[in-house]
Amino acid sequence: MKIAIIGTGYVGLVTGTCFAETGNEVICVDIDSAKVSRMQNGEIPIYEPGLKVLFDRNIEEGRLKFTTSLKEGIKDAEIIFLALPTPPGEDGSADLKYILGVAQDLGPILENYVVIVDKSTVPVGTAEKVRLAIQKNTTVQFDVVSNPEFLREGVAVDDFMKPERVVVGTTSERAKRVIENLYAPLVRQGNPVIFMDERSAEMTKYAANSFLAMKITFMNEIANLCEKVGANVDDIRKGIGTDSRIGKRFLFAGIGYGGSCFPKDVQALAKTADDYGYDFKTLKSIMAVNGVQKTKLIPILEDYFNGELEGKTIAVWGLAFKPYTDDIRDAPALENIRKLISAGANVTVYDPEAMENVKRIFPQITYCHTAYAALDEADALMIFTEWPQFRTPDFEKMSRLLKEKVIFDGRNLYELNLMREQGFNYFSIGRDSVHFTEFA
Numbered sequence: 001m002k003i004a005i006i007g008t009g010y011v012g013l014v015t016g017t018c019f020a021e022t023g024n025e026v027i028c029v030d031i032d033s034a035k036v037s038r039m040q041n042g043e044i045p046i047y048e049p050g051l052k053v054l055f056d057r058n059i060e061e062g063r064l065k066f067t068t069s070l071k072e073g074i075k076d077a078e079i080i081f082l083a084l085p086t087p088p089g090e091d092g093s094a095d096l097k098y099i100l101g102v103a104q105d106l107g108p109i110l111e112n113y114v115v116i117v118d119k120s121t122v123p124v125g126t127a128e129k130v131r132l133a134i135q136k137n138t139t140v141q142f143d144v145v146s147n148p149e150f151l152r153e154g155v156a157v158d159d160f161m162k163p164e165r166v167v168v169g170t171t172s173e174r175a176k177r178v179i180e181n182l183y184a185p186l187v188r189q190g191n192p193v194i195f196m197d198e199r200s201a202e203m204t205k206y207a208a209n210s211f212l213a214m215k216i217t218f219m220n221e222i223a224n225l226c227e228k229v230g231a232n233v234d235d236i237r238k239g240i241g242t243d244s245r246i247g248k249r250f251l252f253a254g255i256g257y258g259g260s261c262f263p264k265d266v267q268a269l270a271k272t273a274d275d276y277g278y279d280f281k282t283l284k285s286i287m288a289v290n291g292v293q294k295t296k297l298i299p300i301l302e303d304y305f306n307g308e309l310e311g312k313t314i315a316v317w318g319l320a321f322k323p324y325t326d327d328i329r330d331a332p333a334l335e336n337i338r339k340l341i342s343a344g345a346n347v348t349v350y351d352p353e354a355m356e357n358v359k360r361i362f363p364q365i366t367y368c369h370t371a372y373a374a375l376d377e378a379d380a381l382m383i384f385t386e387w388p389q390f391r392t393p394d395f396e397k398m399s400r401l402l403k404e405k406v407i408f409d410g411r412n413l414y415e416l417n418l419m420r421e422q423g424f425n426y427f428s429i430g431r432d433s434v435h436f437t438e439f440a
């Protein structure tokens, strides 16, 4: 099939590349001309494990192309995906200016029947808005389908190629057949393509993300209570996760959820609820709890240094909002670094992939080539992302480099007994602290 992808970011590029991999002819369109010329020269603009191999192969075999021209991109396309940004507007609702802008532009250039697919995360009613915006400017027949994307960054290729389910919102039989054919190679193992109406598909995406954000937030609150009552949240996680009604995944307590999706999608669903006059209390609590959780280690760090961070050097391991990505959108690390800087601390950081992106926000901090280099003469270590290489470090080397043997761990990487054996003061989430040094 001939497919056009409009918007070649994380979702657009993964979608385009993976559909090229299953034999389709794909053209990716983006308004960012620098990004398009990099891709035309074979350079991949994002770090996503496993994507580069597919990207290279499909360019080489002529199934994956890039352009800045919408008209050229959609020529002869049977399916047009909209994988455009839907950032929060000033009032927290999803800003539809990118989606509706492209929809306006599509009308006059459509030539034949086409299925237009919303892959972006969009509020209930958007498919209808897109349909009206296109219809204004064309007499050509088309269908608008809602097909929300559930991939996770860091494992996006796997999630896309082997989806647990594909959700498709459409009431058109013609569009349904086209989409069924397109996804057939990806759901061969028996995972379902679930058809529903457009509004339900749009709502499904927000419900999924908000539910997951709620699961994490609930565990973070259990963790906060564990600290007070002297219980261990990791044991609680194991104890409840084995109940299949609860499930093992997304129960890891830490310094809150971040990324380009959960924060904005929970907020957008809350805004939709407000717009419809429904007081969605759970969503409001999720946002409030997560807001505080992200920097909960800072007051503990301040107490440790008797309220004085001025002139202290704080080493940071991990900047990305999660491992295996260079994405720093709404990463908890950023807010923590902002607080450290305003308290007068010197900050030395290491992240395997995300340092270039953070340099644009915090040019004044020190970027190190290795995790250990960040520790040299530092007064403390803070951990914000659970990159695997931080899990079994050389503790003796760390002891030699750090001025004080103290770790503030936002991702619960180390067992408490290990920290006791290694002689580290250690503060984590939802577990007892380990401290050899008396502090305020």
Ligand SMILES: NC(=O)c1ccc[n+]([C@@H]2O[C@H](COP(=O)([O-])OP(=O)(O)OC[C@H]3O[C@@H](n4cnc5c(N)ncnc54)[C@H](O)[C@@H]3O)[C@@H](O)[C@H]2O)c1
Residues within 6 Å of the ligand: 006, 007, 008, 009, 010, 011, 012, 029, 030, 031, 032, 035, 083, 084, 085, 086, 098, 101, 102, 119, 120, 121, 122, 149, 150, 151, 152, 153, 260, 261
């Ligand atoms: N990132 C994820 O993990 C993920 C997963 C599922 C769903 N989503 C949703 O998918 C959508 C896209 O997210 P993303 O992370 O890929 O965004 P992104 O910011 O990485 O990419 C969007 C791309 O669209 C381009 N663009 C903007 N206006 C354009 C226009 N008029 N014409 C052509 N291109 C244009 C931008 O230059 C950019 O390259 C959002 O609604 C998001 O909520 C994201």
Ligand SMILES: O=c1ccn([C@@H]2O[C@H](COP(=O)(O)OP(=O)(O)O[C@H]3O[C@H](CO)[C@@H](O)[C@H](O)[C@H]3O)[C@@H](O)[C@H]2O)c(=O)[nH]1
Residues within 6 Å of the ligand: 121, 149, 150, 151, 152, 153, 154, 209, 212, 216, 249, 250, 251, 252, 253, 254, 255, 256, 257, 258, 259, 260, 261, 262, 321, 322
């Ligand atoms: O047990 C957990 C699991 C995750 N997180 C945090 O939650 C955030 C989001 O993680 P994850 O869901 O793995 O990453 P995303 O790539 O943002 O993916 C989410 O957002 C995407 C965009 O909508 C959806 O497509 C995915 O299904 C959904 O998982 C990160 O900050 C994680 O550190 C935790 O704190 N504890």
